[in-house]
Amino acid sequence: MATSGAPHMRRRIAALSLAWWRFTRTDAAIHHARTMGTCANCVVYDASGNLEDTQEPIHEMMTDDVVHARLLAAPVNPADVNAVQGKYPSAPTPPAVGGLEGLFEITKVTNATRGWSVGDKAIAINSTHGTWRTHGTFASQGALVKVHPETDVAFGATLKVTFATAHTMLRKYFLETCERYKGSVVVTGANSHVGRATLQLCSAWGIRTFGTARDDREDWKELQQELTELGGGTDMCTVVPSGSLRDARRASSYPPAVLCVDGVGGDAAREAIAILADSGTHVVYGGMSRKPVTVGAGSLIFRDVSVRGFWMTRWYKEANFSEVQAMVDDLVHLHREGHLVAGAVVRRPLCAESVREGMASPPRGTKLLLVPQCD
């Protein structure tokens, strides 16, 4: 409140910058595109975090190395909100179209566009593209990953961030390293979207889980039951209030807890680390408590516990396309086999107002899904 005029100036510069960005899309081009009916409605953010609806012409010229696609749905993830607020490390320089993931349907191909047909469904995996757009032109190789046409829209639209994070973390820190050990997994913030995805994947793979969540809510019993079922039922999954993990571990006959998948930090991380077995790994993918992870020297030295971080965006940058395709294929397969279901979503029209509303009062326990109003 008492700061100098700097924020004001920043806002003005950002507004000018946005105006300039829109100008470069040329009114002539947008007019032409509108006339031809091939203009994308987009939600754009500027350097001050202002959100605006804008339009972007779709390239009319089709070449063999691009496909056209229309959006089916794109979520508003915490990472998207951070990007809008200028707090996400790998977000494109604003002004930029928001959205790091989305499910699209292919609308236009050439005879030479190998591998794609009109009507195919695909996930955008190039995170700098901006998925809050009704339409987009994508490179035909490397920008989209095809998914089964019967993939549920909410599942497909939230696969690249939520389910992929759980899948890749578990593969990297459990399946590829601990398989012989046959241990169990601890999930903090088990009611989060990644938490739920982790419980479901562990259940699908026969891994027992301890889930924790805050019980300062009226519907705790229902939540506990719902999460337990996602984790495979009471023989496979134990869900307890934060602070009760040590007792739950003592009372349980589950194998040693070799991995904690932590999206919370703070106290939740501390109690999870306390029950990790020797040489267990604590992997942090989020910090919902906004508190750091604290670990005693004794746990590190004598119990060989290690604390790691996991960032799905880094994985996408480092993976080759076939690895991404294999991961997506596996998730869609598990989804179609009934092992994975999308979390609860709230559908809203694709516009700046929807995003603003979602950011101001995020829908508890649900994910905001932006869907085009008309196609």
Add this chain to the structure above:
Amino acid sequence: MATSGAPHMRRRIAALSLAWWRFTRTDAAIHHARTMGTCANCVVYDASGNLEDTQEPIHEMMTDDVVHARLLAAPVNPADVNAVQGKYPSAPTPPAVGGLEGLFEITKVTNATRGWSVGDKAIAINSTHGTWRTHGTFASQGALVKVHPETDVAFGATLKVTFATAHTMLRKYFLETCERYKGSVVVTGANSHVGRATLQLCSAWGIRTFGTARDDREDWKELQQELTELGGGTDMCTVVPSGSLRDARRASSYPPAVLCVDGVGGDAAREAIAILADSGTHVVYGGMSRKPVTVGAGSLIFRDVSVRGFWMTRWYKEANFSEVQAMVDDLVHLHREGHLVAGAVVRRPLCAESVREGMASPPRGTKLLLVPQCD
């Protein structure tokens, strides 16, 4: 002060236990051994942490699979103190002879004891043997590692804990993983014995180091200069007071800090983690500040920093003998080439009183070295 009689009872039980342990060494055997002149003087601790001088007969019967040896020197390390206090995870069940390392000289072999000659120098590597003893009988294979006969006594006596810890940590977390990266190393508590060993090893291997230590001491300037020289001089090593690491990093042209070797925890760990490069590793081998290591979710997720622990005892348990021999050979070689010198030591007679004194007022910046009074 206000607790019940439990500690008193524990002391009584411990005293009885110690008496029983000594009784099992049989007075007759000790009398015989004394008569034959082959009785070891030992420092023993019981379950209450009481220290006592005692005597233990040396087996007269020589077999082909044992050698006899006399102690040249054994240090009192922090881990030894923890063992006496019942706080060290891998210490033998008390009552037990204290001491986890020591330099010995071979005094008796048989014709068939392969590889050993009278006069050889060797380090005891079986940590449950107890090195606070004037004499010992060792398995001829696997219990002792031979060192060059001209190895400095203080260096040889402190090799197995101090120098081996620095050597193995650097090898595991730098040489074997970061060699191509050519990064620099951060050393917290650089004035500690492991800190000094790390600076010297990095200098020998051409690795640049940032060292930090508390400057709340009159001789800070001398300490800073001494540590800088251990690290290879001002081109190779920057030593700054705790709290100044970030500025030192900014002002420096050293390559990215890819590893922190941390024996302190708390604030020192926090500031070291802040300057680690992406995918850097923070390895904790001690917790001198008695405060945990705290790391933000952002450092873990977006910068891919990992926090690990290192326990030399675990390495010894998991390594095979040739790996241990190779590590010792390399350290002795570096020592004989002038790259490694022992830290400051204070020599005291091998007796319970010396250990008690050292534990009550540990000699600042020096290591207590127990030496037999007469041989």
